[in-house]
Amino acid sequence: MTTRSEVAAIIDHTLLRPESTHADVEELVAEACELGTYSVCVSPSMAPLDLPEGLHLACVCGFPSGAHISEVKAAEAAGAVAAGADEIDMVINLGLATEGDWAGVEADIRAVREACPKSVLKVIIESAALDDDEIVAACRASEAAGADFVKTSTGFHPAGGASVHAVKLMRATVGDRLGVKASGGIRTAEAALSMIDAGANRLGLSASRAILGELD
Amino acid sequence: MTTRSEVAAIIDHTLLRPESTHADVEELVAEACELGTYSVCVSPSMAPLDLPEGLHLACVCGFPSGAHISEVKAAEAAGAVAAGADEIDMVINLGLATEGDWAGVEADIRAVREACPKSVLKVIIESAALDDDEIVAACRASEAAGADFVKTSTGFHPAGGASVHAVKLMRATVGDRLGVKASGGIRTAEAALSMIDAGANRLGLSASRAILGELD
Amino acid sequence: MTTRSEVAAIIDHTLLRPESTHADVEELVAEACELGTYSVCVSPSMAPLDLPEGLHLACVCGFPSGAHISEVKAAEAAGAVAAGADEIDMVINLGLATEGDWAGVEADIRAVREACPKSVLKVIIESAALDDDEIVAACRASEAAGADFVKTSTGFHPAGGASVHAVKLMRATVGDRLGVKASGGIRTAEAALSMIDAGANRLGLSASRAILGELD
Amino acid sequence: MTTRSEVAAIIDHTLLRPESTHADVEELVAEACELGTYSVCVSPSMAPLDLPEGLHLACVCGFPSGAHISEVKAAEAAGAVAAGADEIDMVINLGLATEGDWAGVEADIRAVREACPKSVLKVIIESAALDDDEIVAACRASEAAGADFVKTSTGFHPAGGASVHAVKLMRATVGDRLGVKASGGIRTAEAALSMIDAGANRLGLSASRAILGELD
Numbered sequence: 001m002t003t004r005s006e007v008a009a010i011i012d013h014t015l016l017r018p019e020s021t022h023a024d025v026e027e028l029v030a031e032a033c034e035l036g037t038y039s040v041c042v043s044p045s046m047a048p049l050d051l052p053e054g055l056h057l058a059c060v061c062g063f064p065s066g067a068h069i070s071e072v073k074a075a076e077a078a079g080a081v082a083a084g085a086d087e088i089d090m091v092i093n094l095g096l097a098t099e100g101d102w103a104g105v106e107a108d109i110r111a112v113r114e115a116c117p118k119s120v121l122k123v124i125i126e127s128a129a130l131d132d133d134e135i136v137a138a139c140r141a142s143e144a145a146g147a148d149f150v151k152t153s154t155g156f157h158p159a160g161g162a163s164v165h166a167v168k169l170m171r172a173t174v175g176d177r178l179g180v181k182a183s184g185g186i187r188t189a190e191a192a193l194s195m196i197d198a199g200a201n202r203l204g205l206s207a208s209r210a211i212l213g214e215l216d
Numbered sequence: 217m218t219t220r221s222e223v224a225a226i227i228d229h230t231l232l233r234p235e236s237t238h239a240d241v242e243e244l245v246a247e248a249c250e251l252g253t254y255s256v257c258v259s260p261s262m263a264p265l266d267l268p269e270g271l272h273l274a275c276v277c278g279f280p281s282g283a284h285i286s287e288v289k290a291a292e293a294a295g296a297v298a299a300g301a302d303e304i305d306m307v308i309n310l311g312l313a314t315e316g317d318w319a320g321v322e323a324d325i326r327a328v329r330e331a332c333p334k335s336v337l338k339v340i341i342e343s344a345a346l347d348d349d350e351i352v353a354a355c356r357a358s359e360a361a362g363a364d365f366v367k368t369s370t371g372f373h374p375a376g377g378a379s380v381h382a383v384k385l386m387r388a389t390v391g392d393r394l395g396v397k398a399s400g401g402i403r404t405a406e407a408a409l410s411m412i413d414a415g416a417n418r419l420g421l422s423a424s425r426a427i428l429g430e431l432d
Numbered sequence: 433m434t435t436r437s438e439v440a441a442i443i444d445h446t447l448l449r450p451e452s453t454h455a456d457v458e459e460l461v462a463e464a465c466e467l468g469t470y471s472v473c474v475s476p477s478m479a480p481l482d483l484p485e486g487l488h489l490a491c492v493c494g495f496p497s498g499a500h501i502s503e504v505k506a507a508e509a510a511g512a513v514a515a516g517a518d519e520i521d522m523v524i525n526l527g528l529a530t531e532g533d534w535a536g537v538e539a540d541i542r543a544v545r546e547a548c549p550k551s552v553l554k555v556i557i558e559s560a561a562l563d564d565d566e567i568v569a570a571c572r573a574s575e576a577a578g579a580d581f582v583k584t585s586t587g588f589h590p591a592g593g594a595s596v597h598a599v600k601l602m603r604a605t606v607g608d609r610l611g612v613k614a615s616g617g618i619r620t621a622e623a624a625l626s627m628i629d630a631g632a633n634r635l636g637l638s639a640s641r642a643i644l645g646e647l648d
Numbered sequence: 649m650t651t652r653s654e655v656a657a658i659i660d661h662t663l664l665r666p667e668s669t670h671a672d673v674e675e676l677v678a679e680a681c682e683l684g685t686y687s688v689c690v691s692p693s694m695a696p697l698d699l700p701e702g703l704h705l706a707c708v709c710g711f712p713s714g715a716h717i718s719e720v721k722a723a724e725a726a727g728a729v730a731a732g733a734d735e736i737d738m739v740i741n742l743g744l745a746t747e748g749d750w751a752g753v754e755a756d757i758r759a760v761r762e763a764c765p766k767s768v769l770k771v772i773i774e775s776a777a778l779d780d781d782e783i784v785a786a787c788r789a790s791e792a793a794g795a796d797f798v799k800t801s802t803g804f805h806p807a808g809g810a811s812v813h814a815v816k817l818m819r820a821t822v823g824d825r826l827g828v829k830a831s832g833g834i835r836t837a838e839a840a841l842s843m844i845d846a847g848a849n850r851l852g853l854s855a856s857r858a859i860l861g862e863l864d
Contacts, residue, residue, distance in 0.1 A: 018713040018805070019742040019777055043715030045741060048333045065666040065711060067691030069727055071510075071547065074503050075291050076720045082294035082332045093693060094667040115503065116298045117264045129667055156804075157666070234497040234589070235526040235561055259499030261525060281450040281495060283475030287719050287726075287763065288508045295501055309477060310451040331719065345451055372588075373450070480765045507723050513730035514764045548730045549696045 002193060004215040010196075011037040011212075012058050012089075012204045014183070016155065018043075025049065035208055039087060044076055047083035058087035058122075061112060064154035066091030066126070070108045074115035087120040088112065089181075089204075091154060092141075094126055097134055102141050109145035122149035122181055122202075127166035128159040135166060139173040149202060150174055153184030161185030164198045171199025189214035220431040223408065227253040227428075228274050228305075228420045230399070232371065234259075241265065251424055255303060260292055263299035274303035274338075277328060280370035282307030282342070286324045290331035303336040304328065305397075305420075307370060308357075310342055313350055318357050325361035338365035338397055338418075343382035344375040351382060355389040365418060366390055369400025377401030380414045387415025405430035434625060436647040442628075443469040443644075444490050444519075444636045446615070448587065450475075457481065467640055471519060476508055479515035490519035490554075493544060496586035498523030498558070502540045506547035519552040520544065521613075521636075523586060524573075526558055529566055534573050541577035554581035554613055554634075559598035560591040567598060571605040581634060582606055585616025593617030596630045603631025621646035652863040655840065659685040659860075660706050660735075660852045662831070664803065666691075673697065683856055687735060692724055695731035706735035706770075709760060712802035714739030714774070718756045722763035735768040736760065737829075737852075739802060740789075742774055745782055750789050757793035770797035770829055770850075775814035776807040783814060787821040797850060798822055801832030809833030812846045819847025837862035 013032040015024060025046050032040045032055055039056035040049070047059055059080035062073040070093075077088045090112050096104040113121055123145075125138040139150045150170050152162040161184020171180045182195035183204025189211045192203055205211060229248040231240060241262050248256045248271055255272035256265070263275055275296035278289040293304045306328050312320040329337055339361075341354035355366045366386050368378040377400020386396050398411035399420025405427045408419055421427060445464040447456060457478050464472045464487055471488035472481070479491055491512035494505040502525075509520045522544050528536040545553055555577075557570035571582045582602050584594040593616020603612045614627035615636025621643045624635055637643060661680040663672060673694050680688045680703055687704035688697070695707055707728035710721040718741075725736045738760050744752040757771055771793075773786040787798045798818050800810040809832020818828050830843035831852025837859045840851055853859060 016713075016715075018715050018739075018774070019746045020715075021743050021747045023747070024743075043713065043743070044720070045715050045717050045743065063713060063715075065664075065691065067664075067666050067668075067693050067711075068724060069693050071503050071506050071543075072692070072720060072724045072727060075294070075507060075723050076716060078291070078295040078298035078503075079331060079717055079720060082297035082335070084334055091666075095669050095672075095691070095693065098667045099669045099671070111503075115295060118300055119298070126666070232497075232499075234499050234523075234558070235530045236499075237527050237531045239531070240527075259497065259527070260504070261499050261501050261527065279497060279499075281448075281475065283448075283450050283452075283477050283495075284508060285477050285511055287722050287759075288476070288504060288511060290719050291507050291723065292500060292504045295504060307450075311453050311456075311475070311477065314451045315453045315455070327719075342450070507726070510723070510730035511726040511763060514726035514767070516766050547727060550732050551730070 002215070004212050005036060007192065007215060008036040008212055009038055010202050011208050012039045012041040012202060013037040013208045014041040014204050014206050016043060016060060016063070022046070029055070031209060035212055037208055041089060041204060044080045047080055047085055049084065056086045057084055058089055059085040061088050061090040063091055064156040066094050070111035073108065074111045077112045078115040081116045081119050085119065087122065088116055089122045089124055089151060091124045091126065092138060094129060097130065097138055102137050105138065106141040106145045109142055109147060113146040120148045121146070122151045123147045124151045124154055126154060126157050127152045127170070128161060128163065129157055132169060135169050136173050139170050143174055143178055147178060149179035149181050151181035151183055151204070155184035162195060164194050167195055167198035167200050218409065218431070220428050221252060223431060224252040224428055225254055226418050227424050228255045228257040228418060229253040229424045230257040230420050230422050232259060232276060232279070238262070245271070247425060251428055253424055257305060257420060260296045263296055263301055265300065272302045273300055274305055275301040277304050277306040279307055280372035282310050286327035289324065290327045293328045294331040297332045297335050301335065303338065304332055305338045305340055305367060307340045307342065308354060310345060313346065313354055318353050321354065322357040322361045325358055325363060329362040336364045337362070338367045339363045340367045340370055342370060342373050343368045343386070344377060344379065345373055348385060351385050352389050355386050359390055359394055363394060365395035365397050367397035367399055367420070371400035378411060380410050383411055383414035383416050434647070436644050437468060439624065439647060440468040440644055441470055442634050443640050444471045444473040444634060445469040445640045446473040446636050446638050448475060448492060448495070454478070461487070463641060467644055469640055473521060473636060476512045479512055479517055481516065488518045489516055490521055491517040493520050493522040495523055496588040498526050502543035505540065506543045509544045510547045513548045513551050517551065519554065520548055521554045521556055521583060523556045523558065524570060526561060529562065529570055534569050537570065538573040538577045541574055541579060545578040552580045553578070554583045555579045556583045556586055558586060558589050559584045559602070560593060560595065561589055564601060567601050568605050571602050575606055575610055579610060581611035581613050583613035583615055583636070587616035594627060596626050599627055599630035599632050650841065650863070652860050653684060655863060656684040656860055657686055658850050659856050660687045660689040660850060661685040661856045662689040662852050662854050664691060664708060664711070670694070677703070679857060683860055685856055689737060689852060692728045695728055695733055697732065704734045705732055706737055707733040709736050709738040711739055712804035714742050718759035721756065722759045725760045726763040729764045729767050733767065735770065736764055737770045737772055737799060739772045739774065740786060742777060745778065745786055750785050753786065754789040754793045757790055757795060761794040768796045769794070770799045771795040772799045772802055774802060774805050775800045775818070776809060776811065777805055780817060783817050784821050787818050791822055791826055795826060797827035797829050799829035799831055799852070803832035810843060812842050815843055815846035815848050
């Protein structure tokens with residue numbers, strides 16, 4: 001998969017800076033339409049959005065810390081879906097992951113899953129903050145809780161964003177049963193293509209225009 | 217509008233007894249399919265439901281007391297929509313209505329409206345507990361807050377359910393800008409038809425089978 | 433325990449009609465102070481209240497149908513506590529109880545328990561709608577979920593309110609590990625005293641003044 | 649104010665890394681007790697905590713992006729208070745601030761204020777991401793919405809943390825009507841004291857032990 005349109009079709013065109021304005025988001029939407037991306041991915045306070053037919057809406061949830069109680073994440077996900085979101089990108093409870101409380105991690109994901117049973121649910125595991133065993137365990141907890149995708153990174157963690165290693169490990173863990181989304185720090189076409197090679201079937205990008213431009 | 221299928225097409229087939237089971241609701245859905253009703257109307261804890269294409273799902277909200285805080289009603293509506301509800305039947309804050317605090321009533325409705333901007337919102341004003349001036353004011357507050365329908369009754373208030381008088385007054389107040397749903401205590405075809413004559417374009421019925429049977 | 437002040441000290445002085453106004457609640461509070469009741473018990477949309485030192489605030493939750501999703505009940509309980517409630521009187525999911533899904537009933541209670549870990553939690557089992565086995569199971573689920581009290585009735589169910597039989601059975605089930613609150617339809621001193629004899633250590637009353645008057 | 653105990657008495661001893669564990673928080677609490685700080689400040693998913701008498705609990709809300717819907721922030725605040733929090737440190741909607749929609753910023757704060765009317769509410773304006781006019785407007789919106797404190801920073805924004813300039817401007821804007829909390833990047837006693845000189849009467853610190861050690 002190396003053509004521009006094939007790549008565009010798996011991009012969540014993303015804007016998550018806290019100080020982003022409604023005008024910035026309108027620009028994001030216009031750009032997404034022009035580039036032919038799969039979706040726009042924004043903060044929940046930006047929904048509802050007036051989107052053209054065919055452009056999906058993804059909203060983040062428990063973002064970016066993940067350190068909210070499950071009920072609040074569930075309410076946030078439900079609110080986003082009610083406001084028009086097709087997809088929810090939630091952050092796991094990283095504290096529970098660090099403690100090795102994988103039942104707790106799974107229960108937290110499940111609370112969101114139950115709150116939006118008809119939506120695509122992506123689970124951000126913040127892979128750069130986890131070791132390999134933790135990445136595998138986080139993917140398994142996501143799958144057990146009914147997630148549709150595992151996703152590498154928020155893009156806001158000091159430990160960094162997506163890596164080829166993490167994507168490969170996540171894909172190896174979930175097989176073809178779940179999707180894998182690479183996100184966080186992907187700023188060149190080379191990086192994007194290497195994520196796809198590693199097993200990603202969705203990309204979270206802010207620099208979509210520049211990256212797709214390189215593919216022409 | 218007197219043919220059986222025309223009436224069926226405007227019925228919210230309804231089951232709201234607190235002790236209703238999932239099996240009861242499955243039966244309700246089967247009956248709704250057989251009868252050709254517009255929707256099923258159930259408690260939010262019954263969603264999600266596995267419904268055939270074309271049968272809508274309405275969930276009640278703040279039901280039946282309406283005496284919940286706006287944030288909780290909003291969260292409940294969003295949760296129901298995320299679980300698959302197309303329509304939300306919310307109860308107004310009757311205490312505020314009785315105080316004559318119509319701005320408060322409107323703000324409460326608006327909170328739910330904003331929580332489910334893409335859904336059909338029906339506002340239950342509990343008309344049997346209000347006098348005529350209050351009915352008019354409640355309809356105006358509903359319209360101002362962006363409701364799609366005004367609805368007479370929960371069916372659980374000791375003051376009673378729908379009346380021809382209330383439906384006429386509600387229709388006169390909202391014109392053709394909003395829908396009017398008659399519900400609560402409608403148990404015969406004669407009663408159903410008189411509600412339609414009075415201006416109702418949606419009916420909330422539990423005895424749908426018996427009523428439609430009378431129309432054959 | 434038959435003196436007026438002893439009885440007053442275990443009364444939740446209660447006003448839950450949906451059309452109750454803020455003025456009605458102010459009157460309730462004044463009466464509670466005068467009578468020396470333990471608390472006032474009101475709808476969550478009435479909180480916060482300006483209460484004198486020593487008078488407790490109880491708010492109902494999931495009231496009166498209990499047919500809300502657990503997350504909404506949890507949010508409602510937390511909201512009431514944040515607004516000053518000391519005690520939460522929640523209604524169980526009667527549909528799950530009727531299905532015999534006691535694990536589901538317990539999980540629903542536990543969600544509220546976790547949302548207000550520092551508050552007194554009373555669980556309304558709507559005893560008049562349950563048979564004896566169900567009453568026992570509902571009490572056990574309440575205890576397992578961490579409740580502080582089991583409570584007979586909402587006062588709004590067509591099947592009726594508190595009965596001596598139900599209170600005895602509830603007390604026999606929970607021993608002295610939990611409290612038992614009798615509520616719903618208690619309108620005379622004789623009825624109140626028989627509930628206490630049967631094992632109730634809290635009473636939910638609207639007619640507190642009349643009942644205490646009889647005890648003079 | 650330069651004695652160690654005076655400084656300790658205005659410190660919110662803070663741990664907000666997403667991967668913090670329950671064990672880390674227990675250590676934070678032990679340290680807070682030993683140092684004599686005013687409170688511990690943690691993520692909402694860490695509550696409830698078992699705290700000694702006299703040590704307060706502050707929980708962040710809408711943290712750190714602030715880009716959540718108001719209803720979710722309100723639910724999160726209420727949940728934290730119900731779990732034992734005395735103080736709520738919420739983040740404003742920075743997108744609305746950047747747009748200059750100060751009525752929107754104020755409404756967002758007010759939603760949280762109403763959800764926890766009995767708690768101390770601190771409003772994090774993320775001063776390093778705002779210009780002077782915006783800092784003043786954010787403080788005014790906070791005061792109008794009923795906040796108790798304005799607070800400089802989350803500590804997680806790339807634009808930086810507290811500055812003497814921002815604290816002075818915030819104090820000048822709110823006078824002695826509100827508190828001013830300096831937080832974010834304060835790692836030395838000199839920095840802490842200069843914040844106090846500039847007008848701060850509360851400090852958010854992670855390096856409390858080292859800073860207080862310098863004051864001996």
